[in-house]
Amino acid sequence: MEHPTERHARVRVRHELRRRTLTVTAVEAITPRMRRVHLHSPELADFRSDGYDDHLKIFLPTPAGPVMRDFTPRRFDRRACTLTLDFALHEAGPAARWIAGAKVGDRLEIGGPRGSNIVPDDFDWYVLIGDETALPAIGRRVEELRASVPVYTFVAIADADERQTFSTAALWKPTWFLRGAPHDGDGADIALQRRRFRPPPGEGYVFLAGEASFMRALRAVVTDDWRHPSEWFHAAGYWQRGAPAEKAERGGR
Numbered sequence: 001m002e003h004p005t006e007r008h009a010r011v012r013v014r015h016e017l018r019r020r021t022l023t024v025t026a027v028e029a030i031t032p033r034m035r036r037v038h039l040h041s042p043e044l045a046d047f048r049s050d051g052y053d054d055h056l057k058i059f060l061p062t063p064a065g066p067v068m069r070d071f072t073p074r075r076f077d078r079r080a081c082t083l084t085l086d087f088a089l090h091e092a093g094p095a096a097r098w099i100a101g102a103k104v105g106d107r108l109e110i111g112g113p114r115g116s117n118i119v120p121d122d123f124d125w126y127v128l129i130g131d132e133t134a135l136p137a138i139g140r141r142v143e144e145l146r147a148s149v150p151v152y153t154f155v156a157i158a159d160a161d162e163r164q165t166f167s168t169a170a171l172w173k174p175t176w177f178l179r180g181a182p183h184d185g186d187g188a189d190i191a192l193q194r195r196r197f198r199p200p201p202g203e204g205y206v207f208l209a210g211e212a213s214f215m216r217a218l219r220a221v222v223t224d225d226w227r228h229p230s231e232w233f234h235a236a237g238y239w240q241r242g243a244p245a246e247k248a249e250r251g252g253r
């Protein structure tokens with residue numbers, strides 16, 4: 001632990017790295033392009049995921065050998081030994097193929113999370129920005145935040161049917177960038193500037209994740225336009241257009 005008593009101090013926790021084999025108990029279409037898979041295993045009795053943007057590896061067989069892909073533990077329940085993952089559907093890739101065919105009784109091997117980065121819930125406000133792949137982390141954070149704290153989300157989605165609702169005691173103010181709309185979606189940086197959003201006064205935390213170029217464009221809004229302090233900002237590339245995950249560059253902060 002680092003400075004556990006200091007206000008806003010982030011705490012990094014390491015977890016024992018474990019592989020677990022889970023069984024699919026249900027597959028649910030939460031929107032037309034987002035599929036939720038419910039998993040169960042007695043091996044989840046000591047599963048740990050303390051941070052909303054934690055990730056675990058899923059292991060998938062391919063003709064060229066097994067590959068790993070990163071996914072966010074959307075929800076879990078140690079007593080019930082259950083875990084939920086949300087998959088953004090897309091054209092190609094081992095994870096996309098797996099979820100397209102996933103059915104009750106299928107097995108899925110996972111590893112991790114290896115650790116958690118815990119952002120304390122003691123900020124005056126939160127801004128969470130992302131695309132579909134970041135929605136599991138964003139949804140988890142919105143649901144977990146304390147009552148009445150303002151949380152603004154800006155999420156790029158294909159169309160209005162992809163909007164999700166989260167049940168939360170926080171003061172959640174969602175904005176959706178619709179990818180088909182002019183200057184929206186892929187031009188999310190322009191859309192955000194046009195909406196003239198400015199973070200409210202006080203000390204806030206900004207989380208940003210999604211496709212690498214989307215992430216870079218929006219990172220510039222946060223650092224250059226808002227001049228948000230870098231220690232209260234985390235940006236991550238979750239995937240890269242045109243490159244499978246093993247070839248994609250990971251963008252840090």
Ligand SMILES: Cc1cc2nc3c(=O)[nH]c(=O)nc-3n(C[C@H](O)[C@H](O)[C@H](O)COP(=O)(O)OP(=O)(O)OC[C@H]3O[C@@H](n4cnc5c(N)ncnc54)[C@H](O)[C@@H]3O)c2cc1C
Pocket residue numbers: 053054055069070071072073086087088089090091092093094095096097132133134136137237238239240241242243244245246
């Ligand atoms: C920390 C972290 C957490 C993540 N959590 C989630 C999560 O909870 N849910 C989730 O859905 N994703 C999540 N992702 C993103 C996910 O790991 C990638 O989208 C991954 O590339 C999917 O693997 P694949 O085998 O389907 O495609 P790959 O084999 O990696 O890629 C094949 C092709 O598909 C493209 N592609 C990959 N992802 C997408 C996409 N979402 N939309 C359109 N095209 C795509 C690639 O550019 C490539 O051209 C997370 C990533 C990280 C780093």
